[in-house]
Amino acid sequence: MKLKQLTITFLTFCVAAFSGMKAVSAASFSVIADGLYNAGGLSFGPDGNLYVTEAGIGGNGACVPPASGQGDSLCYGTSGAVTKIENGKTERILTGLPSLALPDGTGASGPRDIQFNAKGKPYVLIGYGANPTFRDRNLGYTDLGKIIAPNFNTNSWTSVADLANYELANNPDGADVSSNPLGFIIDGNKLVVVDAGANDLLSVNADKSNLQAIVAFPQDILTNPVFPPSDTPSNEPAQVPSQGEVVRSQFPTQAVPSNLAKGPDGAYYVSQFTGFPFPEGGAKIYRVGTDGKASVFADGFTQLTDLEFDPAGNLYALQYANQSAWKGNFDGSVIKIATDGTRTTLLSGNGLESPSALTIGADGAVYVTNRGDRPGLGQVLRIENIKSIPEPDSTLGVLAITALGVGWLHKKRNHPEF
Template sequence: MKLKQLTITFLAFCVAAFSGMKAASAASFSVIADGLNNAGGLSFGPDGNLYVTEAGIGGNGACVPPASGQGDSLCYGTSGAVTKIENGKTERILTGLPSIALPDGTGAAGPRDIKFDATGKPYVLIGYGANPAFRDRNLGYTDLGKIIAPDFNTNSWKSVADIANYELANNPDGGDVGSNPLGLLIDGNKLVVVDAGANDLLSVNTNGINLQAITTFPQDILTNPIFPPSDTPSNEPAQVPSQNETPRSQFATQPVPSSVAKGADGGYYVSQFTGFPFPEGGAKIYRVGADRKLTVYADGFTQLTDLEFDPEGNLYALQYANQSAWKGNFDGSVIKIAPDGTRTTLLSGNGLESPSALTIGADGAVYVTNRGDRPGGGQVLRIENIKSIPEPDSAFGVLAIGILGVAWLHKKHRRDSSRLYKIKISPNKLFNSQSPKV
């Protein structure tokens, strides 16, 4: 990502755009885990239990500058973890993982995703959210920005691949250097990774050999973009037009890819979070073919954080929020996209706030990490009792009604707690990745 447009730190024709009737659903959910620290990805293990990553709350160690160059530094600790959910009980089964965060524990980068291979071996993706040049120089040896293979029995792990260092050495998109690995997929003997900071999709063999970029994602050119009011606090002050400035007719914003899933057609599907100013309806789902050709599978979303296919070929997309970050509304949505392009909103708002990841259980239920942007407030939800309700037709299928908050909102909400009941955190803080390219 470009220095002047840092943000999230963590898709040519829309097949559903004119598909006729779309639907919404009435759904309820149960909370099956609570009290998580900046909860990230989740996956079912070979034992049938659910595993979720926690990015932690940083610590009192050495610090690195934030990706945007604005605000407090991100300081190191070993508060990252992997938690197992079994029979309604939670247990941190892997602890001491690297974590960096702001002094109040927000904006954390650390364990971001977990997947199990065909043999049941786990792999964990560790985020970073800053310039890789600062990592070893400021923090010493750490596994931030890497893929690791943990051993839950011994609370230990081995490094498999260094995603952040690949960005430092190669910088595939040619922009400013920054790395924040967010999404992990296991495809046979390959580990496929989305780096939101580097704006690319990479693969590496499970033995750590042949780390390479598959493709990079282009900037988006916004027409007549909507910015926060000029007197609004922002973590992107240089990008907010002043009162006397002529409104910009075009504005280049970063793609910020956030997750990857594999379709039955063999393609990789990549969600887009988007960069500042987080345009509503501006996020896409990209398809990357075997020939590495990049096309847009679906669009009209807002700040997507995760994707997952079910056995029937339905693609589930997760919106972190349904409005632009700086508006301060953090209601998110789970949207199902059928193979024919029909979209169904399973859940929107009503307790779904700043969700960060989802997975589909063997029981067919959708499991979501909720409130994934805050220390001590993260949850895992099980969405159930889904009933479809017809909605009017729309040229964009499901128009995203959401978006996350920018970094300043978290602190502002703390100051204004008498008016807002929960602390909300920004895309930068959730993913630390409009720290993308720093």
């Protein structure tokens, strides 16, 4: 069983395999952008406007097999983009970026995240979602699986780092060769990236030097896992137990890193998207210290896609779905972890569906890319007048953040240090 590929395949193809949404709890938010194509990361630029990536819908170009080797091929196009949101209006300011998707435009890989340094220079992360061996062989030269530095004025860009090729050459976790970088931050003169396909955390200098893995993340062992019924639609039907089959009480699964934030203690905090069978409450947040060692900071989440610290040191976690996604309910949540470890749900369901990324504005509002896996239906939400919903008691294993310091002014999306 190819655990890493199974997890990343689900991250890529979930909407193609499942359907059925419903809203649950009341919430207050406004839609500030709509009609986006597989919307990903978002960040405020030096002009105060919000920028969001769109992975696009692939195209009619050459194709590569999906990470799991099962299902339709992913075909290449140049439908990826970066969109600026200014005064309620959207404008695609960078177009023609590489995109890889299923024939119907779902399961897209392409522009996944955007960050600006303190001098206003933008960087864009391009996903891939397949075995790097097929990239150059099947597609020719492309910037899939790379970090690029764009010029919005000339609609051009240069390559900064080839993450997919690093996985092909090094494969730090020793498992299946696959690359799908999903999120990154700027930390001093470094770009720090999570690669969900490679299952690792990497860094590269802004001058393109010293690309290296910081840490690879461990496999999980589930105890008494809950599997979907044998007749449940699945991208990996071989992994769904058949009727009468004895289900193992110990089941190995490979969760993958989905995004990261830098904490006030200087450590990196990494969100986890759990592997099949996507156990509810099975996702963790890892803390990667300056020594490069990963430890569990908090657990009890379900399918996380992003993290963000606010200036006071509170950590916000974005949950792609509150239930195992094979159940067909993609209501997501924004969850706040206070510096003392107290957890509250700020928004759950009520239109928040399969969200992919979040950021915190200078106005203190939380901005979220919503329906981030649906071509033409993606949104950016501004969450306002939030009514917090206290979490019930649980065995979360949350470590208090108090020791990390309050009044912290570092932001993942805006870095004054250079």
